[in-house]
Amino acid sequence: MAKRSNHYDAAFEGFLRGTRTPHVVVDETRRALLRDASLKSMDFIVYSKAGRNLLVDVKGRRFPTGGPGGHKWENWATEDDLDSLLQWERVFGGDFRAMLVFAYHVVDPRCLGEFPRAFRFRDQLYAFYGVWADEFRGAMRGRSASWETVSLPAGAFHRLRTPIEEFL
Numbered sequence: 001m002a003k004r005s006n007h008y009d010a011a012f013e014g015f016l017r018g019t020r021t022p023h024v025v026v027d028e029t030r031r032a033l034l035r036d037a038s039l040k041s042m043d044f045i046v047y048s049k050a051g052r053n054l055l056v057d058v059k060g061r062r063f064p065t066g067g068p069g070g071h072k073w074e075n076w077a078t079e080d081d082l083d084s085l086l087q088w089e090r091v092f093g094g095d096f097r098a099m100l101v102f103a104y105h106v107v108d109p110r111c112l113g114e115f116p117r118a119f120r121f122r123d124q125l126y127a128f129y130g131v132w133a134d135e136f137r138g139a140m141r142g143r144s145a146s147w148e149t150v151s152l153p154a155g156a157f158h159r160l161r162t163p164i165e166e167f168l
Helices: 007-018 079-092 109-114 133-139 154-160
Strands: 023-025 032-034 037-039 044-046 053-063 096-106 119-121 124-132 141-144 149-151
Touching: 007 023, 007 044, 007 053, 007 096, 007 119, 007 124, 037 079, 053 079, 053 124, 079 096, 079 133, 079 149, 096 109, 096 133, 124 133, 124 154, 133 154
Parallel strands: 053 096
Antiparallel strands: 023 044, 032 037, 044 053, 096 124, 119 124, 141 149
């Protein structure tokens, strides 16, 4: 396994290895230049038996945030995340589809009942949900103009998210 400093990415890679899902870890330290535009790299290219292959950007979130009683189901991303993922989807072509994977680090064991599946990695629990980038874009709302972040309203997120196993 590649040495990854981001525990969310490392947990997702551990999950992929555990499910024996073929994947490529993308070097996130560089941005690609494509037609004079700088593109943020995705985190993983995942080869799926269930459908099109996945271009994945992992978004790590604590569950809940802010300690017991905090916010749940945080699902924000940057506009650059979405723009870049959708551009990569066009570059890779019809056999690939861009996806945000929300990697939830379950920090309060009382919340485990909210996850039908949890993955143990380095003595921590994680759950992974995918949302197609184009569907996210279609339902997103502005979160912070200064940070250029967007998110989904709770109802849209619950409707669009799917446990990652269903995509593999």
